[in-house]
Amino acid sequence: MNPMEFIESLDPQILVGASVAFVVIVVAAFLFSSKKPKGCLDPQNFKDFKLVKRTQLSHNVAKFRFELPTSTSILGLPIGQHISCRGKDGQGEEVIKPYTPTTLDSDVGYFELVIKMYPQGRMSHHFREMRVGDHLAVKGPKGRFKYEPGQGRAFGMLAGGSGITPMFQVARAILENPKDKTRVHLIYANVTYEDILLKDELDGLARTYPDRFQIYYVLNQPPEVWDGGVGFVSKEMIQTHLPAPGPDIQILRCGPPPMNKAMAAHLESLEYAPHMQFQF
Known part of the structure; x- marks a missing residue:
């Protein structure tokens, strides 16, 4: 029996059921694919992100924009939480400090940090030396704060x-x-x-x-x-x-x-x- 003969021999109710099941699968696949993309952060391991823009805001404050893997990638940082950034101080020793991006997950493809660089700050030294094309090691998310829209007046x-x-x-x-x-x-x-x-x-x-x-x-x-x-x-x-x-x-x-x-x-x-x- 060829495929067409086999299909014609099936009970109409079976055909309708199969069609409905197919539609459900297609819709589910669409919804799954259109869900919010997975964040780029790893809570256990540092990942490198490239600096693509540095804007000096004052003599000791600068805004750093870091590129995410794709133009639609999100950092994946819950509201009110922060990331750990790793760098080296003036003596070449490793230093880790928490920072909160000024961007949200609605800002796709990148994240930004506004950093005030203090003269004696160990991590400040690292940011002061950063240039476009350099990479920053980041781990997260971190923090105890949890927010749900409308949770308070x-x-x-x-x-x-x-x-x-x-x-x-x-x-x-x-x-x-x-x-x-x-x-x-x-x-x-x-x-x-x-x-x-x-x-x-x-x-x-x-x-x-x-x-x-x-x-x-x-x-x-x-x-x-x-x-x-x-x-x-x-x-x-x-x-x-x-x-x-x-x-x-x-x-x-x-x-x-x-x-x-x-x-x-x-x-x-x-x-x-x-x-x-x-x-x-």
């Missing part, structure tokens, strides 16, 4: 210096998700105006999402004309610019150790319970 954020990077990543993820209605209130402290990282990007978020994102800058040494906070972040600033304690709010903090310690004391005195707080 509002976030309050307390950031100092380079501690802005995880806050920026979380804020972007929230604000750029049309289904997420969470509000974000950020206090960002620095020494001088020139120390403010990602200011253009932060101001852009404030303009684009005025009803959901508010930012209050605080400077220890402000310029002559300045409409932000002055000195160190105080309890009064927190009361004025961050959401009040409640079951549906969370306060995130990330900054130098002295600032983190001071903010923890302020938050405790203002009756923010431990479960309402998270420190990166």
Whole structure:
């Protein structure tokens, strides 16, 4: 019996069932292929990523763009988590330090780090010496922070210096998700105006999402004309610019150790319970 005769001899119900099964398989294959691509990170082993662009933002701050394997690849970093970067200090000794990319998985084909390079910083030396074409060893994801869209009514954020990077990543993820209605209130402290990282990007978020994102800058040494906070972040600033304690709010903090310690004391005195707080 040839193939056509065999098919014609089959019960029509069997043919219909086979057709439906075929369609289901095709649809499932399409859905599987259109799912979010797998991330490029390895939590156990360092992987090398090539530097394809370096943009100097100030005398000691630069933005580094690293290429992913393909133009549609994603890093695969959960919101609010970080990566470990490996390099060599001025003495040629290995150093590993955590950093949070300023990009999200919606930025396909690359990831970016905004790095402030300190004179005595060991990993700062490595980034200072990096040139386009060099590779950075990266491992991850790392971190305890977990975020689900809409998990709270509002976030309050307390950031100092380079501690802005995880806050920026979380804020972007929230604000750029049309289904997420969470509000974000950020206090960002620095020494001088020139120390403010990602200011253009932060101001852009404030303009684009005025009803959901508010930012209050605080400077220890402000310029002559300045409409932000002055000195160190105080309890009064927190009361004025961050959401009040409640079951549906969370306060995130990330900054130098002295600032983190001071903010923890302020938050405790203002009756923010431990479960309402998270420190990166």
